[in-house]
């Protein structure tokens with residue numbers, strides 16, 4: 219294991235132990251809240267589409283909108299400054315503070331000022347900077363970085379905050395409950411606000427037509443920051459501009475629901491600064507006039523305008539920083555932003571932000587935490603394809619990292635795995651990305667390959683040189699592959715059947731889970747369908763998950779070449795592995811020409827979805843095995859959930875009289891190669907434990923374990939030490 223992997227593994231373990239419990243509890247609470255809150259909306263998907271269209275239009279017309287906004291802000295009596303980068307923005311703000319003889323600056327929460335490191339710059343000038351958001355203030359006292367873009371102190375327990383206040387302020391009475399802590403903080407912050415000279419806020423949205431800013435907060439501190447000070451500086455990224463005040467409506471409906479699960483955020487302030495209320499002198503107990511107010515809007519480029527020109531990173535600019543993608547992510551739920559985050563931003567979309575504003579080297583530090591499960595896409599109120607952004611950046615990292623892992627192992631792996639990606643891609647990625655080659659070798663030399671792979675020596679070598687965690691059992695390759703079994707059969711069964719399907723023999727089914735392939739054939743044939751099995755097995759999922767886009771594209775094109783003629787002949791495509799089915803439906807759009815993708819997406823079905831369709835269209839269910847009340851604990855695959863096809867498996871098992879309990883854990887934590895990687899083993903197990911706990915209860919401990927995805931089967935078997943099967947193996951007739 220390389221030093222970098224060791225260091226990362228240790229850091230992750232430390233965060234899991236010290237922050238994991240608080241992060242998990244809070245993010246899962248937010249995520250559950252989102253499900254409940256959006257369920258109340260009459261047309262959630264319509265609202266998301268509307269929000270997306272507004273952002274697409276705003277980013278497209280950004281230069282024009284910035285001109286309109288400048289005019290509006292100046293007409294209101296403020297100034298707009300467009301800052302090229304962090305240094306430019308900071309210099310402007312420090313000048314404003316200096317001109318105002320500012321000794322204390324109070325701030326409401328602003329990720330953009332975190333990005334700029336504005337506090338440090340002002341403090342270097344001797345200015346007293348006070349965060350007024352409770353979470354930010356706690357972190358300022360603790361000298362820690364945010365771990366979440368909306369709830370920055372999410373990793374801190376109530377007890378640790380009480381200890382911090384105790385140590386910093388030595389209060390007269392001990393502080394224990396959340397109410398006591400909040401009251402204490404509010405009183406302290408109230409004193410600081412009364413004595414402040416300049417107020418700095420962020421802006422969730424700024425409208426070009428009127429210069430109106432929308433600020434959403436949980437504590438109302440943004441409006442206090444503006445009202446209590448004579449000079450208001452709002453700092454935001456240029457992407458925050460939307461055309462009109464009317465355009466705010468869908469975002470205000472969505473932002474709170476998406477992030478913290480609140481129907482509406484506690485405080486929504488629409489300000490058109492300089493605000494029209496009189497200035498306040500708390501010490502003299504006097505009021506000034508609104509004319510005494512000063513307003514500066516600082517819009518920051520810092521890489522954003524280049525992102526606008528970048529076809530793949532551009533979508534990042536649609537982000538409204540709601541945090542739904544963080545809360546929905548199983549890995550983030552375990553480790554939070556101190557692992558799954560960069561200099562400023564955290565969670566799935568952080569890769570886009572950090573790559574755009576800091577550079578791919580910063581994104582590289584945490585990009586691999588995204589396993590491409592795509593749950594965040596449905597959660598995102600503006601429908602950003604976050605996994606694709608992560609994949610593209612991973613590909614760029616690979617290409618920029620051509621000197622990585624030089625040496626004998628690289629030479630060996632490269633020799634074994636000729637692919638379309640540049641020489642020098644990390645050995646671990648290259649090996650996982652070329653699982654097809656490994657599987658072919660494994661099957662050709664089984665059972666010897668399986669015996670060798672299971673020895674302590676092989677595990678130690680794999681861990682040392684490739685970073686495969688030795689605690690993981692490696693796949694057991696079958697000597698006779700699924701395709702060989704098909705070829706050895708006596709011709710095509712049911713050659714005169716009315717319906718023929720093409721069963722895609724993914725790599726795992728072909729080389730490892732051969733029994734589920736046979737069961738799929740038996741099931742389809744029992745329902746009167748002739749089955750063909752093409753000679754293409756590699757979908758491209760393996761290289762895509764490693765960011766090897768060129769290789770994935772090659773594989774996808776080979777699949778299209780093999781399958782599209784069948785579609786044109788009127789055959790349906792049936793896919794056993796859910797992550798490959800999702801690939802056909804979603805990512806092939808990025809890898810194939812439009813007609814090929816459309817042909818495969820429109821005519822491919824997940825196996826149990828197809829079986830359900832056959833039964834619904836009159837196929838005889840009695841041809842399948844009778845469950846006879848067999849007790850089953852079932853876990854569906856995250857990609858099935860994203861595509862909404864998991865319900866078909868449950869329905870077919872019900873129909874055949876299996877007694878099914880389904881886990882509500884959304885992720886097994888394995889995610890293809892992710893759980894094998896030594897640096898991520900602990901996260902993978904932590905995620906998996908949420909699932910396996912549900913299969914260890916009194917009600918489930920003696921049930922047969924069933925799962926749809928290869929990774930899920932491996933993880934369940936590893937952690938539960940109970941055999942696991944694909945549902946088709948229960949349903950197939952003998």
Ligand code: SF4
Pocket residue numbers: 476536537538539540541542543544567597598599600601602604
């Ligand atoms: S990418 Fe989408 S879900 Fe994530 S923070 Fe941005 S808007 Fe929210």
